[in-house]
Amino acid sequence: MSMRKRTSVVLAVACLALCVLGSAAFAADKVIKIGTLFPLTGPCAVAGQRCVAAVETAAEVINNKHPELKVPLAAQEGINGGTKIVLVKADTQGKPDVAKSEAERLYNQEGVYAIIGCYNSSSTKPASAVAERMKKIFMCGCSSSAALTDRNFKYFFRLAPTDKTESAEFTEYFQEINKSQKAGIKTVGFIYENTEFGKHAADEGKAAAKAAGFQIVADVAFTPGATNLNSEVQTLKAANPDAVYGACLGGDYTLWVRSMKQMNWLPKAAINYCTGYQDPIIAKQLGPDGDLFMGGTGYSPEIGAKYMKAVAAVEKLYTKKTTVPFDSDSIQEAVALFILAQAIDKAKTLDVEKVAETLRTTTWDSPLSLGGKVAFGAGGQNMKATSVITQLHGLKYVPVFPKEYAEAKATVPMTPWDKRK
Structure with a gap:
């Protein structure tokens, strides 16, 4: 074989190796961006920071193998064959107008797939309206205003009981x-x-x-x-x-x-x-x-110890971030990410319509919820909220x-x- 041909073969093999390695790296680096939108400053900052820590805890469990945890997705690494969740944080300051503009920024500029938020119902209302207009998923853990699920939105899902x-x-x-x-x-x-x-x-x-x-x-x-x-x-x-x-x-x-x-x-x-x-x-x-x-x-350490056996081990991860246990609000935000991740994993796609339909039509196992299950009814309200x-x-x-x-x-x-x- 001539020197020229040998050189061509070597280059071809090298290119193939780079392509294989590149594909492997791409597969290993698959990510989905999820926005967190909570009051990180202002009168409710402490509560908002704990809500973010709860979502971070859920992401840590989902992204890494935790076979010792008895919660969905803990035994695998990532969702949809290894896709990892990356959180993008934003601050509502507890102000509805800021929540609206930050929701727009998260979806349009940060390219997040979905948002979890906003603690204050007054912030959740305009932020989730942005999501509905853009046909994007909005997961609401603890905002309790009944009006939020009276709007008959298609892309809004709330975990907590209503007022x-x-x-x-x-x-x-x-x-x-x-x-x-x-x-x-x-x-x-x-x-x-x-x-x-x-x-x-x-x-x-x-x-x-x-x-x-x-x-x-x-x-x-x-x-x-x-x-x-x-x-x-x-x-x-x-x-x-x-x-x-x-x-x-x-x-x-x-x-x-x-x-x-x-x-x-x-x-x-x-x-x-x-x-x-x-x-x-x-x-x-x-x-x-x-x-x-x-x-x-919906949760206290005493209630968790008696009725929610799976919480304790997850709570250990959470307390490393906060030094305090879950409360009824923060744990709902963790559940919001777990349910969304399960829906994406089950739908085996990031198609918003298919994931939203999967959310609406499935009864989900939820060991971090007092009722043990999550099922969304009209307007995206969790009918199993307890x-x-x-x-x-x-x-x-x-x-x-x-x-x-x-x-x-x-x-x-x-x-x-x-x-x-």
Whole structure:
């Protein structure tokens, strides 16, 4: 063989080797970009940061083999034959207009396949509208406004129970303890942040309470991030409702509780939607002052230990990032990524229409959900979403309703401030 021919053969072999190696490298480097859109600054920054950490934990489990974890996709490496998830983070600042513009940026400039967010319902509403307009998937873990799934969107999927669901549960519970514990709850009041979340929660709560025959004697809205709630709490105190429904997030919840202590007033029962009450950090900050308050809860370490055995090992990965356990909000965001990844893996394609249809038509195993399953109904609402009412006792969330989860009777009426140790 001539030198020229030998050189050509060598070059051909080298090119073939490079092509093979290049293909292998491409296969190994297949990625799908998922946006996370949460309040990383502003009044709800701590909650938003924990939600991001939860999504990061889910991505870590999905991208790497974790055969010791008893959750879907943990035993394999990646999805769709090795595709890895890369998270692109964005900050809503807790502001609806910022959430909208950041959603547009994530889809248009960052090229994300889907977005998970936004914690605040007021931010989730415009951000998910961007996704719907662009025919992109939006996974919502914990935003609870019932209005979000009343829009009949095709590409929106929400994991958590709604404020409408919790309002019905709260009211049913008050009816139950009136019978079983002679609680004497006849009048109710509402205190809520003046946002999409707060207004819808209060509206749903008032509708449920009115239908059950309770008299509404106080309707108090406040600006989130307030530095003083004295006038709002004074209004509640003057009306003196037997029970108060609160829609207070983060530091606003802490301020509400401390303002009631400052005025030496408590209703017979106080029950809160969503985080604030659910947040173990806030519970620790309040200490004994937080005792005997109640709220809807989809997860607590106590609930997880008894009903969600698979959570503990995953939570170890999460606590390395946060030093605190999951709360009811953050764990829903982890579930959002697990369900989306399962849908992509099952559909065996990134075609949005096919993945969205797979999400809508499948009942998913979800060991990190209290009900153990996820199934989306009209408007993208998870019809398997489960919540229990708990009461805080010494930093422990004790389930009190419904009966199948109850471990104790709630202390009602609440012990007055001046009689607490």
